[in-house]
Amino acid sequence: MPDAVIDAARQFLRSFTKPSRVLVAVSGGSDSKGLLLALHSALGAAEYEGFSLAACTVDHALRTESASEAEAVASFSAELGIPHRIARWEGEKPATGIQAAARNKRYELLAAAAEALGADCIVTGHTLDDQRETIAMRGLRDAGGGHGAAGMAASMLYGRRIWVLRPFLDLRRADIRSFLEGRGVGWLEDPSNANPEFERVRVRARLATSDNVPGPSPGGRQRAASSARSAALIEKHIRVHDALVAEVSSRQAGDIDDPDWRRALLTVATALGGRDHLPARATVERLAGFLRSAEPGRLTAGRVVIDRRSGVLYLYREARNLPLLEIGPGEKGVWDGRFTVTSKGPALTVTAAPAPGERRMQRLIDAGLPMGVAKRASLVAPHIVTADATLEEASAEVECRIAPYDTFLPGFDRIMADAIAVLFGRDRYRAPPVRDVLTEMEG
């Protein structure tokens, strides 16, 4: 079905709100080569005036052949007249979690390449086959609330700065391969795809032997609707003070069996704890048990204290294991996953406050928080000092982070992420360059 491939490329180009320069992330495998070729063919038509392509291959430098493979993609791009860049992963590689580290590095390098080549979005060749594997993998470790069921989003905002789009998410890999074969174009087989040490490889093998033929991409629309509902619940029931304490009516909090509210509350708690991922299922169950009972008391879950007093629930980072971070002159660092601190001159040290800061505590009390909560919360604020311990406010810039969304924000969660950004006193996230489910809902 070669036409399905070109059709998907055309449909994707039509979804842009204005012409764009698109960076194609090409590994050299069939899916991303097919994507590059399909977009190039589709752009041949005058209909898409103003669009242009660039390409980038990340050389992870984990196998000896990777450099020559990247060169092969460079030649293929040159034949199509598309500017191409090789971005190499330099330096030490971690001994464990190499796949996750490679993925983080890959997006970082792709975002930098996009900026260097003047592109305003990135596209990847993820297919329906990848989608199916992702759902199967997430199903195995879902943290309660069914976050995995929606699968991979068709769009994702990386690092708050650039959208990564997946135009082939509803296409089968087999269709892309026959499209390439029809054009006489070959591709690389990644040897790690045959390594059963990787979970994805095992899941792929299992799916290949099941009779299940995948349907279209599941759940994106449903997840966006759920995200919109979570956003409305956040706006109505949660207040956050100084990016440190959330205040929630305990009656609402007890409604933890409502999946949209559960996800809203868990995501806010995850941000307050500086964690990228929602807590594991067992932690969520423990938390749910506590929330259903209306008794006053405290519970710690995923580094966050849930403190219930007189019908109000307060959430704040527990004052344990707070890190020490050194920041060089003019540099920037992330402290505890919760704050980005930038030096405007001197070298800085960021730690937990040795004692509650008077001014901050007073501000929290003035905002209506009980004294005990204000005190505990101000103890987990960043405490910044210079070498001679005389920090002037002008020498550092502090911005709060929303850990679950600031690196990878799935498009269908944008509306909820925006509600959380507002709670934390930040700007909304950048809107995608294409019309998506949420843009349609907003419009």
Ligand SMILES: Nc1ncnc2c1ncn2[C@@H]1O[C@H](COP(=O)(O)OP(=O)(O)OP(=O)(O)O)[C@@H](O)[C@H]1O
């Ligand atoms: N080395 C690379 N250079 C450029 N792009 C790449 C590279 N590896 C993967 N990609 C892009 O990512 C897409 C998905 O690749 P793959 O399935 O190998 O990655 P993944 O780890 O499953 O992806 P992700 O982690 O983004 O979900 C490819 O189609 C391609 O667009």
